[in-house]
Amino acid sequence: MVTFKIERFDPDVDKAPYFKTYEVMAEKEMSVLEALFYIVENLDGSLAFRYSCRGAVCGSCAMRINGKNRLACQTLIKTLRAKTITVSALPHLPVIKDLVVDMDHFFAKYEKVKPYLINPSPAPAKERTQSVKERARIDEMINCILCGACYSACTVAATDPQFLGPAALTKAYRFLADSRDAARGERLKLVDGEHGALRCHTLFNCAEACPKYIVPTYSIQKLKGGLYGKQS
């Protein structure tokens, strides 16, 4: 048996979030997400949480598990090595209900950095090719699944509501570093200013949180270099 302390909050009814305890019959390779399924099916059908793919690809089930932002589907109960597992919604984001947070700001900022290829030259008959070396430069950033774990862990994003945040900035660098993209100047302009890349204080909370082991700080530092005229 594993004890789950889960943060409950229904803004329409509750004045403040509170923790509710559930005893889960944990099986050997059970993930935290499966434990949440167990709770909904057997103990409390009113618990709300987001999930979709169950395989660490969709980025829906990011939540705070034992003090760290993680994907519930990717986190096995046994790897936590704890008798009590505390699960709460991603910090510093508005709660819709229980473990479901409002990601509107996150995606608004994501859209701000124009997360798509910009290249006005007519597309070749087949495809825009890239060498292996050119592709390797963006290998890491391309793994982002937009779960919001880094954004929620970022102290700067929590204290400056306009800060673009690690996910959006990583995406900005992903296209800046892409050999097929032709909008370097425009992209650098998008991440300039006091709420852009330069706001990052290199706390590395984002890198600690990323379930895909991306280091957003690397991309952000590269963007800062670009803003100072460095070719990256």
Place this chain on the structure above:
Amino acid sequence: MLNNLKKESILACQSGVGMWAFLLHRLTGLALIFYLLMHIMVISTSLRGPHAFNQLLAVLTSQPFIIADLGLLAAVLFHGLNGIRILFFDLGVGIRIQKIIFWAVIAAAALIWGVTLYLTLPFIMGK
């Protein structure tokens, strides 16, 4: 409806040494500004003549102030060395080994502080 930001401390983010480095850097920075102001005040007493200045220095070289100086040194060492760590990141160096660099900063600061403590002990014990 969607104004349900839970009240959370900035430490809710804390999960690695990077956050502690940041916090310590800020706190030691504030402490050093405070020290700098006191330092200017102490130095400015020399405007009131050598006697006043010497009198004050006699107080400042007494045991409690030497012990406080060790605290000052610890703050200077961490702030300075971590400043170099941050400069490395701005140069694009060592971003992926930031934890190792943090512990190297702590180790170097502890080493220099320890040596200084060893050299200062006779003064603290009263020569």
